[in-house]
Amino acid sequence: MKTQVMSKSAVRNRAVRTPGGLSVRLDVRAFTVVVLLLVAALTASVVLIGTGDFPIPAADVLRTLAGNGDAGQEFIVNELRLPRVLVGLLVGASLGLGGALFQSISRNPLGSPDVLGLSQGATAGALVVIVLFSGSADQVALGALVAGLVTGLAIYLLAWKRGVHGYRLVLVGIGVSAVVTAVNGYLITKADLVDAGRAVVWMTGSLNGRDWTQVWPLLIMCAILVPLVLGNARALRMIEMGDDVSYALGVRVERVRMLLLVSAVLLTAGATAAAGPVSFVALTAPQLARRLTRSPGPNLVPSICMGATLLIVADWASQRAFGADQLPVGVVTGVLGGVYLLWLLVTERKAGRI
Amino acid sequence: MLVDSPPEPSAETAPAPPNRRAIRAVGLVVSLAILVLVALASIAIGAKELSLEQVWHGLFDDTGTYGDVVVGERISRTLLGLLAGAALGLAGAVLQALTRNPLADPGLLGINAGASAAVVTAITYFGVTSLTGYVWFGFVGAAAVGALVWFLGGSRGATPVRLALAGTAISAALYGYLQAVMIMDHAALSKMRFWTVGSLASATDETIVQVLPFLAVGTVVALLLARPLNAMAMGDDTARALGANLNRTRALSMAAATVLCGAATAACGPIVFVGLMVPHVVRSFTGPDMRWILPYATVLSPVLLLGADVVGRIVARPAELQVGIVTAILGGPVFIFLVRRRRTAQL
Numbered sequence: 001m002k003t004q005v006m007s008k009s010a011v012r013n014r015a016v017r018t019p020g021g022l023s024v025r026l027d028v029r030a031f032t033v034v035v036l037l038l039v040a041a042l043t044a045s046v047v048l049i050g051t052g053d054f055p056i057p058a059a060d061v062l063r064t065l066a067g068n069g070d071a072g073q074e075f076i077v078n079e080l081r082l083p084r085v086l087v088g089l090l091v092g093a094s095l096g097l098g099g100a101l102f103q104s105i106s107r108n109p110l111g112s113p114d115v116l117g118l119s120q121g122a123t124a125g126a127l128v129v130i131v132l133f134s135g136s137a138d139q140v141a142l143g144a145l146v147a148g149l150v151t152g153l154a155i156y157l158l159a160w161k162r163g164v165h166g167y168r169l170v171l172v173g174i175g176v177s178a179v180v181t182a183v184n185g186y187l188i189t190k191a192d193l194v195d196a197g198r199a200v201v202w203m204t205g206s207l208n209g210r211d212w213t214q215v216w217p218l219l220i221m222c223a224i225l226v227p228l229v230l231g232n233a234r235a236l237r238m239i240e241m242g243d244d245v246s247y248a249l250g251v252r253v254e255r256v257r258m259l260l261l262v263s264a265v266l267l268t269a270g271a272t273a274a275a276g277p278v279s280f281v282a283l284t285a286p287q288l289a290r291r292l293t294r295s296p297g298p299n300l301v302p303s304i305c306m307g308a309t310l311l312i313v314a315d316w317a318s319q320r321a322f323g324a325d326q327l328p329v330g331v332v333t334g335v336l337g338g339v340y341l342l343w344l345l346v347t348e349r350k351a352g353r354i
Numbered sequence: 355m356l357v358d359s360p361p362e363p364s365a366e367t368a369p370a371p372p373n374r375r376a377i378r379a380v381g382l383v384v385s386l387a388i389l390v391l392v393a394l395a396s397i398a399i400g401a402k403e404l405s406l407e408q409v410w411h412g413l414f415d416d417t418g419t420y421g422d423v424v425v426g427e428r429i430s431r432t433l434l435g436l437l438a439g440a441a442l443g444l445a446g447a448v449l450q451a452l453t454r455n456p457l458a459d460p461g462l463l464g465i466n467a468g469a470s471a472a473v474v475t476a477i478t479y480f481g482v483t484s485l486t487g488y489v490w491f492g493f494v495g496a497a498a499v500g501a502l503v504w505f506l507g508g509s510r511g512a513t514p515v516r517l518a519l520a521g522t523a524i525s526a527a528l529y530g531y532l533q534a535v536m537i538m539d540h541a542a543l544s545k546m547r548f549w550t551v552g553s554l555a556s557a558t559d560e561t562i563v564q565v566l567p568f569l570a571v572g573t574v575v576a577l578l579l580a581r582p583l584n585a586m587a588m589g590d591d592t593a594r595a596l597g598a599n600l601n602r603t604r605a606l607s608m609a610a611a612t613v614l615c616g617a618a619t620a621a622c623g624p625i626v627f628v629g630l631m632v633p634h635v636v637r638s639f640t641g642p643d644m645r646w647i648l649p650y651a652t653v654l655s656p657v658l659l660l661g662a663d664v665v666g667r668i669v670a671r672p673a674e675l676q677v678g679i680v681t682a683i684l685g686g687p688v689f690i691f692l693v694r695r696r697r698t699a700q701l
Contacts (some may be wrong), residue, residue, distance in 0.1 A: 006445060015432070027601060044675055048382045049679075095466075109523075110517060110519040110520065110523050111519065112517075114526055115519060115522050115523050115526060118561070158690055158694075161694060167416065168514055168693060170518070170696070171457065171515060171518060171690075171693040172690050172693055172694075173688075174518050174522050174689075175686050175689040175690045176464065176517070176686065176690075176695065177457065177522065178461065178462065178626050178627065178682055178685070178686060178689070179682050179683055179685075179686035181529075181682070182551065182552075182626070182682030183679065183682075183683075183684065185547070185550055185551035185552075185676075185679065186551060186675065186679045187553060188547045188551075188678065189547050192442065193540065193543070193544055194545060196543060196544075197537075197543060199537050200533055200537055200543060201537055203533060204533045204534065204537060249471050259659045278528070279526060279527075279530050280530075280531060283523070314544075325535065327534070327538070328537070330530070331530070331533075331534045331537070334527060334530030334533075334534065335530075337523075337526070337527050337530070338527040338531075341506065341524060341527060344506065352362070353393075
């Protein structure tokens with residue numbers, strides 16, 4: 001029995017040693033999952049670029065991306081569809097990482113930013129700009145970003161009481177979420193019907209009409225925050241063992257937690273500003289990633305890849321199922337979230353936990 | 355029939371001192387008086403300013419003048435507020451006792467969202483137009499989501515956090531569905547966006563007549579559950595030893611809460627936090643005895659709902675702030691206060 005366990009873990013974890021005497025533990029299964037998810041995300045991206053009112057075969061898409069396409073295809077691919085796909089990948093990755101951080105810190109599989117009021121807060125900012133000022137798309141994004149950050153700060157401060165604990169964070173977030181949802185409903189009733197339609201589409205989360213101006217800020221944000229968060233992944237993993245244990249292991253719990261929470265809020269607010277509150281990606285991506293890697297801990301890198309893959313596949317599905325730009329991607333991820341909740345219900349029940 | 359069940363809960367074996375009981379009874383009468391005052395305020399105050407004479411004229415000498423019509427509409431609105439408020443408060447008190455969870459609220463547990471989604475489905479896809487038609491959809495939606503949240507939150511092992519998360523997650527999924535309906539159907543958007551915030555403004559006498567039977571049945575059942583719920587508060591084993599029928603009590607509580615929430619939501623849209631706040635306020639001066647909590651909640655919840663409605667009519671003149679928004683803005687801080695209290699976490 002014991003040898004079996006040992007051989008199994010020997011297969012799963014391999015130590016990689018460098019000549020300089022450094023060594024790193026490599027979880028083979030997690031690594032494979034990450035590679036497969038990356039391949040899936042890139043394949044789906046190519047297919048998505050080829051999908052639309054003017055379909056382009058995958059081979060042509062690849063040739064155009066390499067710079068050898070004809071002028072017409074080049075315009076469609078590089079100017080219209082590539083930025084949309086990039087926004088999708090970045091938004092999915094940010095939401096996946098933000099969700100993984102929130103779920104790890106709140107210690108609950110349902111503790112994701114869309115349940116804890118962050119998405120609703122960002123939505124309120126966007127609605128204020130749409131309804132009260134009839135602002136442009138950029139102003140809407142800015143409003144969402146600012147309101148998302150303010151909401152995150154408010155939740156953190158309200159949950160603070162000699163430190164922030166998971167359950168208090170969750171419950172305060174739910175309270176804030178209920179209040180902001182009501183405010184959002186009020187803003188929609190104040191709007192005229194055209195603005196209200198625009199607001200509802202925005203609230204669902206959509207990639208329609210996203211261009212390079214959305215790509216760059218997202219890319220810069222991810223380039224800064226992803227390495228920062230991954231650098232603290234070990235500390236986060238220790239925090240999951242409990243505050244006291246991680247203090248004893250030398251982790252400055254409150255500092256790391258605040259740093260990671262701020263990063264998670266920034267990632268979520270940034271993603272929401274770019275594409276709207278695409279529901280349930282932040283909730284499902286970390287869970288699905290964890291199921292695939294079967295490894296404990298926050299699973300940050302697999303969550304990033306899973307988020308990106310999920311969002312692109314969902315966007316492709318919504319375009320194929322309902323026609324180009326008919327229904328925003330948020331509808332598909334919303335359905336996905338519902339299915340995930342049901343599945344969670346069934347498996348938890350089977351496992352005898354409920 | 356439940357009242358006749360032979361075993362007496364502990365409150366009976368160790369009766370409260372008579373003076374405290376008298377104080378509680380007097381308190382109930384005072385609460386009723388406050389309710390009457392708030393109801394009168396709800397009739398007198400509104401977006402359109404009326405003099406007291408005009409209000410009097412409309413109440414007792416209706417001759418069909420403009421003022422009389424306004425007063426007539428406000429009377430229906432006030433009546434609906436009374437009924438819906440009582441229903442939500444009672445449902446909240448029953449749910450808090452049933453789940454032994456101080457944060458249970460029909461809104462937070464997603465029951466109102468379930469009723470909303472079902473009602474919107476009935477109106478949009480099944481062409482149901484009358485309240486008596488879609489109230490049944492409201493019941494089904496409320497019951498289905500109630501059961502789902504209960505299981506997803508961990509049934510017997512449910513903690514406040516898990517239940518609240520399950521309710522919020524399911525609400526989020528259902529609101530996503532509502533948004534999809536509104537994106538695809540602009541007619542639905544123009545109708546639904548007012549209903550989904552929770553408002554008493556569309557109240558008519560017809561609405562009241564249609565929901566009244568459901569609310570009456572739900573209220574009576576809920577009030578009769580006071581004793582078995584008292585027994586259940588002492589833990590399953592003790593309650594069973596005292597002779598309480600646990601499964602029957604659970605089923606009846608759930609049914610009563612479902613009927614009350616479903617009917618209230620069908621009539622005025624989803625309203626959060628009324629069912630959360632009032633039982634807490636009541637418990638602070640009645641103690642844990644459900645035989646006092648339930649009647650007090652029935653009387654004081656409409657005070658809150660009507661008060662919120664009046665506030666909503668004043669602050670945004672000449673327009674109105676829907677009552678669902680006012681209760682959410684009032685209730686959010688109360689909820690966060692409850693969460694920050696240390697005791698809540700341990701329950």
